[in-house]
Amino acid sequence: MLLQPVWSFLLGHSSLLRSPFFPVFFSLTVYLMFCLPFLLLDLLSSRWSLVRRYKLQPQSSINCTMVQSCLALTLYNHLIFIFPLTVLNWYLRPVLLPQEAPPLPQMAAQVLVCLLLFDFQSFIWHLIHHKVPWLYRTFHKLHHTYTSTSALTAEYSEAWETLSLGLFAAANSLLLGCHPLTEMLFFIVNIWLSVEDHCGYDLPWATHRLIPFGLYGGARHHDLHHLKSKCNYAPYFTHWDRLAGTLCT
Secondary structure, eight states, rough: OHHHHHHHHTTHHHHHHSSSSSHHHHHHHHHHHHHHHHHHHHHHHHTTTTHHTTTSSTOOOOHHHHHHHHHHHHHHHIIIHHHHHHHHHHHSSSSOOOOOOHHHHHHHHHHHHHHHHHHHHHHHHHHHHHHSHIIIIIIIGGSSSSSSOGGGGGGOHHHHHHHHHHHHHHHHHHTTTTHHHHHHHHHHHHHHHHHHSSSBBOTTTHHHHSSSTTTTTTHHHHHHHHSSSOOSSSSSSHHHHHHHTOOOO
């Protein structure tokens, strides 16, 4: 009942939700909106010490060339690879929009399970691509171009990496039979956490500060991975790295 007004509003734009263009539009819009605040922080950090004190690598800075390169690759991957696949998926699997919204507890539980599944899948994928030199050189090395992370580097990767991680995320919601609204929320949360992981700032309200007992790594956790390259393979939570002996704090 709590979510029904939101879902009824979205159903009023069902033609957009059913469009093959919507997944790419949604993904790019959400991603760039989440990146924008951190890009503003990057501009302020060189002039404002209060912002720079939260920067994980204070000596680093972004430039126009880096921003253009990251944006160009993100747009290229979405338009050349992701869009044709979404059109194929739209053709083979028509979008079904139920009239009723999902119960809020069910939505919250499914989003959490999707995140935990994605974290495990990404950990295995990431670990293998670091341990097998050919996979690292061919597919993952590009993502490690920048040892100092910034928000736009979250999707600075080869098409194979972007597509495979996107496939994991899409498959999880399909596996759990998630409501379209739940699926949208999971993608929003997943994109936010990925951007925050790469933002390069350890802010007072960062997600890892809100989750107790060091269960969530956050930007500091992932920044160490880009610095050292041989630790912290899980994107979000810390338990898999702890079990594998690859956790670095």
